[in-house]
Amino acid sequence: MIQFDTVFVFVLGGFFIIVLIEGIRSFRRTAGDTDFLVAGRRVGPWIGGASLAATQMSAGTFVGTIAVHYLTGASFIWGWTGIWLAYIVGGLWVAPKMRRYSQEHGGLTFPDFIGDRYSSRGARGVAAILIVLAYIVFMSAQYQAGGVILETIFGIPFVWGAVILMVLVVLYTVIGGMVAVMRTDFLQQIAMALGAVIGLPLLISYAGGASNLRAVLTDVAPSFLSWHFGFRDLLGFALAFGLTFVVAPYILVRFYAMRDDKTIRKAVGIAILFNVIIASSVAMIGMSLKALYPQLSVADAASTVFASEVLPPVVGALVMTAVIAAVMSTVDSVLLVAGPAISHDIYYRLVDPEADVRKRLRINRLATLVVGAVPILLTLRQLDIVQFVVLAFAALLASTVFIPVVVGLYWRGASAAGAITSMVVGFVTCLIWYLIDEPFINPVVPGVLASGIAMYAVSRVTQPVGEAGLRPFFADTGRPARVG
Amino acid sequence: MTPFGAPFETAVIFGIFLLVLSFALSSRVEPGEKSTDEEDRPAGGESG
Numbered sequence: 001m002i003q004f005d006t007v008f009v010f011v012l013g014g015f016f017i018i019v020l021i022e023g024i025r026s027f028r029r030t031a032g033d034t035d036f037l038v039a040g041r042r043v044g045p046w047i048g049g050a051s052l053a054a055t056q057m058s059a060g061t062f063v064g065t066i067a068v069h070y071l072t073g074a075s076f077i078w079g080w081t082g083i084w085l086a087y088i089v090g091g092l093w094v095a096p097k098m099r100r101y102s103q104e105h106g107g108l109t110f111p112d113f114i115g116d117r118y119s120s121r122g123a124r125g126v127a128a129i130l131i132v133l134a135y136i137v138f139m140s141a142q143y144q145a146g147g148v149i150l151e152t153i154f155g156i157p158f159v160w161g162a163v164i165l166m167v168l169v170v171l172y173t174v175i176g177g178m179v180a181v182m183r184t185d186f187l188q189q190i191a192m193a194l195g196a197v198i199g200l201p202l203l204i205s206y207a208g209g210a211s212n213l214r215a216v217l218t219d220v221a222p223s224f225l226s227w228h229f230g231f232r233d234l235l236g237f238a239l240a241f242g243l244t245f246v247v248a249p250y251i252l253v254r255f256y257a258m259r260d261d262k263t264i265r266k267a268v269g270i271a272i273l274f275n276v277i278i279a280s281s282v283a284m285i286g287m288s289l290k291a292l293y294p295q296l297s298v299a300d301a302a303s304t305v306f307a308s309e310v311l312p313p314v315v316g317a318l319v320m321t322a323v324i325a326a327v328m329s330t331v332d333s334v335l336l337v338a339g340p341a342i343s344h345d346i347y348y349r350l351v352d353p354e355a356d357v358r359k360r361l362r363i364n365r366l367a368t369l370v371v372g373a374v375p376i377l378l379t380l381r382q383l384d385i386v387q388f389v390v391l392a393f394a395a396l397l398a399s400t401v402f403i404p405v406v407v408g409l410y411w412r413g414a415s416a417a418g419a420i421t422s423m424v425v426g427f428v429t430c431l432i433w434y435l436i437d438e439p440f441i442n443p444v445v446p447g448v449l450a451s452g453i454a455m456y457a458v459s460r461v462t463q464p465v466g467e468a469g470l471r472p473f474f475a476d477t478g479r480p481a482r483v484g
Numbered sequence: 485m486t487p488f489g490a491p492f493e494t495a496v497i498f499g500i501f502l503l504v505l506s507f508a509l510s511s512r513v514e515p516g517e518k519s520t521d522e523e524d525r526p527a528g529g530e531s532g
Contacts, residue, residue, distance in 0.1 A: 074492035081495060084502045092509065214487030225489025265510035272506050276499035283492055 004313045005153050011317035012324060015191065016168055019184045019328070023172025026180035036177030036364055037108040037340055039257040043182055048258045049270025051185035054329035055250055056083060056275070057192060059145030060391075061282060062323040063303055069286025070302045073224030078234040080279040082242025084272055090246040091268035095255035097409050097473065099264060102256040105472040110249035110337060110401075111345035117408045119469035120416035121350055126423055128341040130400055131249055132371065135338040138393045139331055139371075140378035146327040147379065149320065152304045162379045165327060170372035173332045174365045178257060181332045188325035189274055195322030196281035199311055203288050206310050216291040224287060236442030240391060243398035243444055247405040250333040331372070339368030392434060392443075399430035399447025403455045411459075412470055418459030426451025 030036050043051075068076045098113065107113050110131065115124030143162040150161030172180050207213045217224050229237075245251060258264050289302045292310065296302055303323060307316035343363040348355055355363065403426060404419045430447030433439075486493055 074489040074495075077492055077495040081498060081502075084499055088502060088506055088509070091506070210487045217487065225491075227491055262510070265506070269503065269506040269510045272499070272503045276496065276503055279499065280492070280496050284488055287488055287492075 004308045004316050007313040008153060008317040008320055011314070012321050015187075015321050015325070018187065020168070020172055022184050022187065023176040023180040026172075026176030026183060029179045030177045030361075034108065035179060036361055037256075037336065037344070038102065038253065039178040039182055041103055041257055042259055043254075043257045043263070044259065045263050045266035045270055047182050047186045048254060048263060048267035050189040050274060051182040051329075051333075052087070052251060052254055052267060052271040053274035053278075054185040054189035054192065054326070055254065055333040056245060056271075057189075057278065057326050058330035059142050059323070059327045061278065062192070062326050063145050063149070065282050066286040066289070066303045066306075069283050070290050070296070072228040073221060073226075073287060073290075074283060075227045075229045075234065076237070077279055077283045078229075079237030079241060080275065082238030082240070083245050084275060085238075086242040086245035087268045087272050087275075089242075090251070091264055094246055094406065094409065095252070095258075095264045095268075096261045098252050099255050099258060099261065101472050107256065108253075109340045109344050110252055111341055112349075113252070114404060114408075114419065115345070115349065116469070117465070117473055118404075118414070118416040118419045119465045120419070123404075123416050123419045123423075124345055125350060126420050127401070127404075128345040130423060130427060131341050132338050134393060134397055134400070135250075135334045136371070136375050137378065139334055139338075139375035140381075141393075142327045142331050142334075143375055143379040146324060149304060149323060152301065153308065153320065159376075159380060162376060165324070165331075166372060166376055169328050169331045170335065170369055173335045173372070174368050177364075178253075178336055181336055182254070182257065184332065185329045188329040191318070191325040192322040193274060193277055195319040196278050196285070198315055199306070199319045200281050200284055200288075202311055202315060203285060203292075203306065207288050207291050213288060213291055217287060220294045221290055224290065232441065236445070237391070240395045240398065240442050240444040243402050243448060244394040247402050248397060249401065250337045252405075253337060254333075335368050335372050338371045340364055342371065343367035395434075395442060395444035395447060396427065396430050398444050399426035399451055402426075402448050403451040407452070407455055409473060412474060413459050413464055414455060415459040415462045415464050417462040418455045418457075421458045422451040422455035425454040 029040070034040060065076070098107075101107050101113065101116070105116065107116060111124045111127040114127040115121065143166055144158075146165040147158035147160075147162030150156060150164065151158035154161075172184065176183075204210060204213060207216070214225075255264055258267060285306060286302065289296075289306055289310075293302075293305060296305065304320070307319040307323075310316070311319060343366070344360070347363055347367070348360055400423050403422045404414075407414050407422075408419065426447050429450040430443045433443035433446050
């Protein structure tokens, strides 16, 4: 009988080769930093939508979310609704303004937006540094998840699994930039959807069919089918994910890469389609596994058990490849935000503005390589469980950048000092809320509130951005800024 | 009715509603916006 790990080697190896070939093909299409960072701004709705969804789904989705459903049942799925609403809100009110700014005024990165909107080198620098710090922690969790999966299946030390993943993702991202990342995201999203959709019916059949499954679940874990999490918990999850997602730098740069506003709206619909399919599949997989294996000691191992013990080897290998794809598609996107924050925003914009195109591309690749490698050092320490790192990271990022982005797009009076203060206050408030064990509500709520209050209070008493600086972001450039 | 309970079913229904809403919104053409119904073109370079 064919062993699962043998099949998995071939399926995963084949997938790695396809992704690398796509990276090398993309190299020929990457002539300068506009191609490297925003794929020449020519991306269409299907690749754009799949890339949005693939980027948002990380190791947390296929390892952590399955584990939460395994432990708590159905209600956690309502956490996803924050993301679905964020797609619509972001697609209608944030992304079109960001894309127009990017195309008409040459913005390539998230700190480009902060620096230009607030006419401030300081705001650009603070945004770049906070993004790099936050994303390095996030990437270490992704490497950790990939490493643990490869360790569980092949028995290799988890650090080697993490290093193998890191080398592969950094390689195709450094070679092919955003063109490679968005095209491989598309392949990875297809792998995720296929893995979930093909695996699920087999799992339900293995569990004795739908009616038997309900009877077993009612018997094993009656609370599974009702509201394990209450309204306040679910609102906290939805806000943490949703507020982050509206303004997440690795999402916003995808909107920079799309060719027009209609493409953005179509891409949002396609991303929601992938999201609803995978969110519901992941919930059903987690609960079905509870019925089959009610006593798993490590909930994070549920997805590996599902793939290696329940499914036929080929389908199981496809599912585990989907999990690895989720890790890769998130890491490559983060690399293209965190690397350029150093090369483009700090080196080129603040240190050496005279650097020519070839030198900038070379520095971009070098910074992406460094930022991709450094998180491995944190991976050695094995931080918290993947899902909680992802949730904490989401709250921290939303607390830092939601107000400077959204208020900056809609309030002319938002000043540079207000933006810097709101980023720092939001970041620190969220962090403190974690350290005091999250009283009453998810840390994203006090984080964003404090960030908003800081933005308003400081902007009211400091110098507003001049009319010339505001022009790219406000159509009605003639009227004076309302700051008083 | 599925074997997975009301929280699951209501969330999926809500997701489908948002999906339909997003596709309805995507067919809207804003004032001054060009209609583009082309397929995905490869991004970047001359062949893009």
